[in-house]
Amino acid sequence: MAKRKRLSGPLQDFLTTSETHSAPASSTAPIARVAGDASVSAALEEVSRELSSARDEGRLVVRLALDTIDAAWLMRDRAHPGTADEPDFSALIDSLRRNGQRNPIEVVDMGAGRYGLISGWRRLTALRCLHDETGDDRFATVLAFLRQPKSSEEAYVAMVEENEIRLGLSYYERARIAAKAVEAGVFPSSKLALQSLFATASRSKRSKIGSFLSLYRVLGDNICFPQALNERLGLALVKALEANERAGAQLIEHLKSACPDSFEAEQRLLSDFVNTVENSTESVRAPSTPPVSEALAPSPDTENSVSNPAEEVCPGIFLSQKGGKLQLSGPAVNPVFRDRLEAWLRKNTDT
Structure with a gap:
């Protein structure tokens, strides 16, 4: 068999060169370089804008x-x-x-x-x-x-809404931030603070926060564990403070002297206080009736008026009527009660 001849000469030189040396890079047309630079610049500008x-x-x-x-x-x-x-x-x-x-x-x-x-x-x-x-x-x-x-209103709303979503605030904490925002001048009134900070809350929920707002105005930051004050106990405290105008000062004194070191201890103190106020309210007797002779004595305007004796409509609040006038009296008729009554009347008489 004839032996195959190895390649040699110019062809071998060409093949060897192509295997061992890189071909020179083709030159890029100037217009292509300009287009590439413009594309990179546009991309950088887009990233910067974004x-x-x-x-x-x-x-x-x-x-x-x-x-x-x-x-x-x-x-x-x-x-x-x-x-x-x-x-x-x-x-x-x-x-x-x-x-x-x-x-x-x-x-x-x-x-x-x-x-x-x-x-x-x-x-x-x-x-x-x-x-x-x-x-x-x-x-x-x-x-x-x-x-x-x-x-600042938008910043406060963002803070409250974020906490409402992640880990709800207690009613006392909600009332506290509403009061603090009004004190700082962020909102002109408590009503606007409640409507803005808790815009997504139901009407009944905002009403409960309003009740706790009156509680915060009395107790302030004397509650050591506001995050643990539940709705039921808080509303019972509101009722107790409304029933006795001196109860707020007494409760603050109890909290300061006891210095509860846990929310369980504070809860017990608050519950005991509510029970004490409720028991004392139940023991209060209605005002004594006037003598029979005085009750039967005609008044100058008897013919033009209708009257009824004072009746205890709820603990510590007595209602009486004379002619076209209604009168509320009793130990629970205090400034806090007046503010709440006025707010209720304005809300329920708007047309």
Whole structure:
């Protein structure tokens, strides 16, 4: 068999060159380079616009150092964010320890590298607790949405609504933030504060918050565990304070002297106080009736008026009528009762 000849000469040189050397890069036409540069520039501008829009609309999440967040930028709707002894707060700390932060807080840019906290006080506090405990750098920062509220009213509404969704406030805490917002001049009246802060709540729920508002005006921040004050006990306290105008000062004195160290102890103190007031109210006798001779003595306008004796329509409140006049009297007729009666009349007589 004839041997095959190996390739040699120019063809072999060509094949060897193509295998061992790269072909020179083809030159790009100037018009193509200009078009490419314009495309890159347009893409960068689009990204810049989107980032700017996200920042303005509060859709931009940033990572911020914990010590740049001012939690006191707004008056908080909670009395305190929580302690390690509370099951809910302890569960939050454990979740952050295992999984890190999943939901950003909300802040506003105050300038100079400082940020005001709108919502997320519990998450911020839990991260600070973890960083103090472990010194781990992953707990030294917090994920946050940069919001730009148009007004202080909008900022307060955002704070309250976020807490209502995540972990509902107690009625006392709701009343407290409404009162504080009015005191700070954020809203001109309690009515507007309730309507704005709890716009999504039902009418009956806002009415209950209004009842707790009268309770907060009497007791203020003397309640140590407002988050644990349930609806039933709170409304019983409202009724007890309305039945005895001196009961508010007495209850504050009891709270200060007892200094309950747990919500269970405070609940017992409040329940005992309500029972004491109810028992004392039941023992109050109706006003003594006038002598028969005085009752039968005709008055100058007897022929033109109709009258009836005072009747206790509810504990501590007596109703009497003379002619076209109705009179309320009794130990429960105090300024708080008057304000509530006036509000009820205005609401139910509007046409």
